[in-house]
Amino acid sequence: MLVLYHHGSSVCAAKVRLALAEKNLPWEGRYIDILKGEQFAPEFRKLNPKSVVPVLVDDDRVITESTVINEYLQERFPQPSIFPADPLARTRMRVWTKAVDEALHPACAALTFITSHRHTIAKLGPEKMKEFLDSTPTISVTPTWKAQKRLFVEQGFDAPGAHEMIRLYDYYMRKMDEDLKDGPWMVGGMFTAADISLIPYVNRLDMLGLSGLWERGRLPRLDDWWQRVKARPSFMPQIIDWIPESLTNDLRTYGPQSWPEVKRIVGIAA
Ligand SMILES: N[C@@H](CCC(=O)N[C@@H](CS)C(=O)NCC(=O)O)C(=O)O
The missing domain is CATH 3.40.30.10 (Glutaredoxin)
Structure with a gap:
């Protein structure tokens, strides 16, 4: 089991x-x-x-x-496969899963705490919040996460490195759009582990009300990919239905408030 x-x-x-x-x-x-x-x-x-x-x-x-x-x-469990058969396509898939682990994930952790989770954590009250921040092991989400998480919770957008993390997130959204020229999926015609790795990160932006990063013609291939992803039977039950209601409310309430700042940081014209 x-x-x-x-x-x-x-x-x-x-x-x-x-x-x-x-x-x-x-x-x-x-x-x-x-x-x-x-x-x-x-x-x-x-x-x-x-x-x-x-x-x-x-x-x-x-x-x-x-x-x-x-x-x-x-x-x-090789079948049904989520890896392309062609070795070169596999390398392209792995370049994406590696980028998610190395760069997009730390950027997402930063953005989520800066825009929304800091408000959710604050609801624990000062004592529990201190315990929560103190309990993070030295090696956690990243080797520097313990100190960074505290700064993102305490200072939001003013925390050191906050703007760089938001630009990094946007960089990968633009890179996705570029690679999708050979679509419809991230490494061509087959839905693979590369798509699977990226879906939760695009969904995070969507739930935070930050889909302006790709909508209104800014990243049209990413926009189309996102519609295809949402039409897959796995999307609702595995992504949306698992998110607790109170957290969905926090993401949808606090996230959009940060859009003007995010837009300014990545240089989208008003
Ligand atoms: N490299 C790990 C990262 C896992 C990770 O960062 N998990 C986050 C949620 S996505 C977590 O458990 N965070 C707990 C915390 O921030 O204390 C993986 O890909 O599994």
């Missing part, structure tokens, strides 16, 4: 839920509320010392890192 430790707001966990659905694999969930600090519980830390979701347990085998988990699922 496949057991997934996950959370509704986790982009990385969403990648794995999508892969499981696209491969028609049954799984059981263990819900870890990462905005309440459940990832810091000693039992979970035994599974992943970084205190991050997702974690996949396949019988007694523990697998961490969302991209590695999706590779494992592909190798263990």
